[in-house]
Amino acid sequence: MKYYITTPIYYVNDRPHLGHAYTTVAADVLARWRRSKGEEVFFLTGTDEHGAKVAQAAKNANQNPREFCDEKARSFKNAWQRFGIEYSNFIRTTDAAHEAAVQKFLQALFEAGYICKARYKGLYCQGCEQYKIPDDLIEGLCPDHQTKPQEMEEESYFFKLSKLEKDLEQKIESDEIKIRPVERKNEVLSFIKSGLKDISISRKNVKWGIPLPFDAEHTAYVWVDAFLNYLTGLGWDGSVGEDFYKLKTKNQKLDFWPPDLQLMAKDIVRVHATIWLGLLLALKIPPPKNFFVHGFFTLNDQKMSKSLGNVIWPEELTEKFGADAARFLLLSFTPFGQDGDISWEKMAEKYNSDLADGLGNLTSRVFNLIEKNFDGKIEATKSDLDISYLMKDIKIYESLLTIKEKIEWANKYIDENKVWELVKNDKEKGREVLSRLLGAIVAIGEALAPFMPKISEKILARAKAGKIKKGEILFPKIV
Numbered sequence: 001m002k003y004y005i006t007t008p009i010y011y012v013n014d015r016p017h018l019g020h021a022y023t024t025v026a027a028d029v030l031a032r033w034r035r036s037k038g039e040e041v042f043f044l045t046g047t048d049e050h051g052a053k054v055a056q057a058a059k060n061a062n063q064n065p066r067e068f069c070d071e072k073a074r075s076f077k078n079a080w081q082r083f084g085i086e087y088s089n090f091i092r093t094t095d096a097a098h099e100a101a102v103q104k105f106l107q108a109l110f111e112a113g114y115i116c117k118a119r120y121k122g123l124y125c126q127g128c129e130q131y132k133i134p135d136d137l138i139e140g141l142c143p144d145h146q147t148k149p150q151e152m153e154e155e156s157y158f159f160k161l162s163k164l165e166k167d168l169e170q171k172i173e174s175d176e177i178k179i180r181p182v183e184r185k186n187e188v189l190s191f192i193k194s195g196l197k198d199i200s201i202s203r204k205n206v207k208w209g210i211p212l213p214f215d216a217e218h219t220a221y222v223w224v225d226a227f228l229n230y231l232t233g234l235g236w237d238g239s240v241g242e243d244f245y246k247l248k249t250k251n252q253k254l255d256f257w258p259p260d261l262q263l264m265a266k267d268i269v270r271v272h273a274t275i276w277l278g279l280l281l282a283l284k285i286p287p288p289k290n291f292f293v294h295g296f297f298t299l300n301d302q303k304m305s306k307s308l309g310n311v312i313w314p315e316e317l318t319e320k321f322g323a324d325a326a327r328f329l330l331l332s333f334t335p336f337g338q339d340g341d342i343s344w345e346k347m348a349e350k351y352n353s354d355l356a357d358g359l360g361n362l363t364s365r366v367f368n369l370i371e372k373n374f375d376g377k378i379e380a381t382k383s384d385l386d387i388s389y390l391m392k393d394i395k396i397y398e399s400l401l402t403i404k405e406k407i408e409w410a411n412k413y414i415d416e417n418k419v420w421e422l423v424k425n426d427k428e429k430g431r432e433v434l435s436r437l438l439g440a441i442v443a444i445g446e447a448l449a450p451f452m453p454k455i456s457e458k459i460l461a462r463a464k465a466g467k468i469k470k471g472e473i474l475f476p477k478i479v
């Protein structure tokens with residue numbers, strides 16, 4: 001079985017933030033879980049590197065855009081390394097092969113009659129590099145930049161998205177392309193039903209972009225360029241129609257197409273569900289099977305904001321808690337798909353209660369009792385801990401809750417049986433209880449593998465050693 005999972009590619013002007021980490025860690029957990037079930041998984045992430053804003057930022061940094069993007073792409077790779085992310089490919093939209101494929105695709109789109117030239121007039125925000133509609137603005141200002149967009153008019157090429165309105169509606173409505181949580185599906189559907197407009201897909205004065213093959217004065221607008229990464233990340237060369245299928249039989253990676261799961265935050269589901277899916281449907285490339293849309297974190301009930309200093313950076317999280325605990329904490333505050341609130345206090349509390357006092361205490365107590373009283377030798381009794389039915393449904397948070405319940409059960413089982421006395425008074429009963437506890441620890445260690453790969457490895461190595469030892473503390477308490 002092949003499984004293809006993607007995160008969005010991240011905008012290279014951004015510093016890797018907690019939202020990026022959230023999506024990427026979730027994707028890594030799901031990818032690892034699928035691999036553990038024997039599936040062949042391709043996990044794609046990367047960076048989105050074109051546009052006037054990138055060129056401007058490079059200039060401000062006294063770098064050429066290429067150097068600037070190289071450095072920024074590296075900072076994302078480093079961030080993912082710190083979280084123990086194992087992606088299959090890291091795609092960059094400035095890769096030559098990506099650029100060539102985008103051009104080939106746009107030529108095909110043009111020949112298929114999906115592109116027309118028109119004048120585009122609107123309110124343009126320099127900061128967003130985007131035209132704004134009045135509904136986007138708050139008191140006439142761009143909400144992201146607090147600036148007044150300029151009235152602008154230019155010649156542009158348009159993608160005839162309106163032609164695909166019915167097709168998109170039908171495929172999303174019927175769950176042929178399944179969007180979850182269902183609130184997000186409904187939101188997307190009502191947007192589509194309100195009428196899709198053709199969208200401008202080219203810019204004239206943006207040099208740091210992919211030139212249109214049929215008019216080199218224009219470069220492709222970032223969305224079109226960026227979305228096609230999901231195809232080029234598999235080595236697609238821009239082929240469409242019959243050639244697409246021919247290429248698929250020759251290229252093993254492209255055989256992963258279509259994506260089984262595309263993860264994204266809720267602010268970009270609409271563009272994915274219209275522009276991205278529209279591009280595929282226009283040229284009859286099979287669309288992705290699932291979108292799963294997650295929410296945002298607030299920090300102490302406030303929007304995270306760099307300018308207000310109200311931010312937790314991903315590297316601060318891994319530094320304080322270590323990679324595995326940071327992964328665990330990111331995913332255990334709120335059901336995947338909903339908004340959540342975090343704070344340093346809440347995270348430290350959760351770390352101490354669930355990991356140091358919960359899992360850490362359980363393993364050290366059980367291993368210690370086995371080492372001291374049975375010379376490290378006890379057979380584990382097989383124990384059940386099934387999270388498959390949850391993980392299949394992308395219920396990541398619920399899976400962690402189920403594991404947590406097992407840990408709580410085991411700790412309580414030690415206390416209720418007063419195992420430290422039992423091993424002195426009734427050695428056989430003590431052996432039986434510890435055997436059951438060891439089995440529970442093995443089941444917990446295995447279930448945690450996708451979430452906390454290194455910790456899981458340590459726990460299982462100790463639990464399955466010929467001679468069990470207490471070993472070092474897994475989760476030092478944080479004060």
Ligand SMILES: [Zn+2]
Nearest residue numbers: 125128142145
């Ligand atoms: Zn703006």
